[in-house]
Amino acid sequence: MYRFAPFVLLVLAACNTAGPHFRGLPATRITVDGSVFDVRVRGDLAEAIRINPQYAPRFGPIRGRAGRAMARVSGCTVTEVRGDQAQALGLLDCRGARGKARPVLAVDLDCVPVRGTELTVLGSTSVEIECDPAL
Template structure:
């Protein structure tokens, strides 16, 4: 039973410091700011700071400022915006040529099936949808 728990703990901790897909492959730089330790990754005018130390009940307000300072230390650029949460923060950087544009979120779409449009063929069912952007 004990080897299973050790293996489970190791597997569970593997994802704790994994970068988001946008920053995979970018080498991290470890920085400590006011007691918070971050692995900071940079790519294309953006930064990601993953907090790697234990802290009791951190709020994002203070962590946001610390993550922004860590991003500025590693990049040497002005941090325009910091978003995210207590564990993983993202920043837009202005390195002298302006910050990259804000990422546009995919629009929310709401769809409902059109009554009477159900067609069953070859074991599959298809339905026409009426969709609207929210």
């Protein structure tokens, strides 16, 4: 049992290791819609590694979140996102924005439903929610 411990630690330590092109770069940790990413930027490429556990996420929603995370960190427009649920690569279009981070206007929110506000009308259910800025 104990002879496998170094292997297990090595595998766990590699979970958010940067790809070869991004090695040695500092990561910026950012949360977008409940997904936490470590984002690294080099040139016209950005890498977003999702570091929080999520049950069976599809790449569709993760792709959009990773793109928004890369845009916020780089200050550039993300033209394409490739990869999978754990590691995404973004193609950036900076056109004069390089080195100048654009102000981030979007705010991450933590929202919870308000008990007792559930309303069912015409087969759909609505509920009131309260939101606070995420820290």
